[in-house]
Amino acid sequence: MTSLGSLVDRLSIVNMKIWKLQDWVHRAAADSKEQFSAGNTLDGVQKKLAQIGDLNKERNRLMDEIDRVAGTPGENRTKM
DSSP: OOOHHHHHHHHHHHHHHHHHHHHHHHHHHHSOTTTOOTTOOHHHHHHHHHHHHHHHHHHHHHHHHHHHHHTOOOTTSOOO
């Protein structure tokens, strides 16, 4: 069985990864055409958005597991 502390640790790591990817996408969207770097292609942005979606699923799974381990109901929590 996974400990509550371990789950919270993993959730914080997933949250940081999401924030980093969201920051990258926001910066890419804010760049003008002249500043848009070679790494900020449409394909690159789409890959980052897909990664964010996968991480959101992992975040929701971890929050459900935290609720289960802590014995608290998660039905009142808003899923992202």
